[in-house]
Amino acid sequence: MDASGVASMIARGILAAVFIVAGLLKLPDPAAFAEGIAGFRFLPEWSVGPLALGMPVFELLTGLALLGRRFRSAGALAATGLTLAFALLYAWALARGLDVRCSCFGGAGLLRVSNPVGLLRALAMLALAAWVYRRESLFRD
Amino acid sequence: MTAENVFRDAVLVAAGFLLSLAVGFAANRLRSDPLPVPYRAPADHPSDEAGMPGAVTLAGAEAAWRVGDTLFIDAREPDFFEDGHIPGAINLPVSRVADARALSGDRERAVLVYCTGADCRDSRIVALALCAAGHRNVDVFAGGWDEWTRAGLPQ
Structure with missing residues (x-):
């Protein structure tokens, strides 16, 4: 495996770990996550329930897909889309001066969206995911 | 990165999202305290009864x-x-x-x-x-x- 292969493996490992942990932490308490999503007042109310139920599973699935081989590039695309959406939502909340919890990691995520560290984190993950996707879709079997 | 490959991945991602929704809804039905869908926000103002702000x-x-x-x-x-x-x-x-x-x-x-x-x-x-x-x-x-x-x- 060349250096780029090792780098991709590490990048996938980081992304997968973050998504799996984020998904697992949100799974047990959909009500807290729903309250977190609703707090942003960004999405229409009808979408809050389905998202609170589906998103933790989707994050878990994305993490697992990144670890495996068969769905690796789809997982990387999902990770890119998710982190892009998170970064946009975060930037929007920051611009509006919202002071709600990020809920990135369920009830345990006490980081507030008024803290720009969260936006930097989302952008770093976006760069990582986009790079992995580009590489995986070039070198797919 | 061909357009065809990206399209195939996008279809897989969409399928994965639908699957996640289905699993999430199914798991919610099995919970002892299911999340109400559509979601209802908790009351905005606490009532003024005794022991409440x-x-x-x-x-x-x-x-x-x-x-x-x-x-x-x-x-x-x-x-x-x-x-x-x-x-x-x-x-x-x-x-x-x-x-x-x-x-x-x-x-x-x-x-x-x-x-x-x-x-x-x-x-x-x-x-x-x-x-x-x-x-x-x-x-x-x-x-x-x-x-x-x-x-x-x-x-």
Whole structure:
């Protein structure tokens, strides 16, 4: 495996770990996550329930897909889309001066969206995911 | 990276998302405390019944502040509190809410809790903790710091 292969493996490992942990932490308490999503007042109310139920599973699935081989590039695309959406939502909340919890990691995520560290984190993950996707879709079997 | 491959991945991602929704809904039905769908936000204003915090408007908060015998509690995190707060307020963020028990002994004293504004819930959380700690005269100023500063009141 060349250096780029090792780098991709590490990048996938980081992304997968973050998504799996984020998904697992949100799974047990959909009500807290729903309250977190609703707090942003960004999405229409009808979408809050389905998202609170589906998103933790989707994050878990994305993490697992990144670890495996068969769905690796789809997982990387999902990770890119998710982190892009998170970064946009975060930037929007920051611009509006919202002071709600990020809920990135369920009830345990006490980081507030008024803290720009969260936006930097989302952008770093976006760069990582986009790079992995580009590489995986070039070198797919 | 061909368009065909990207399309195939996008179809897989969409399928994965639908699968996640199905699994999430199915798991929710098995829970003992399922999330109601469509989601209903918890009541915006705590009721004024015994043992629960009441709600105060900007006018009420200003009047209480001018009279001066109400203890104002700022429920925001210390960084925000240090940037500016209602004069005389003390800082009791949610992260230190366990200290609510350690507040002054007078459980009958009027207490008014606020946070950033209508979008934050911390004032309600702190107010409920104060009620649980035995305070009997706790109100929430839901308009919070945003409404106070917009009205040009002293900082």
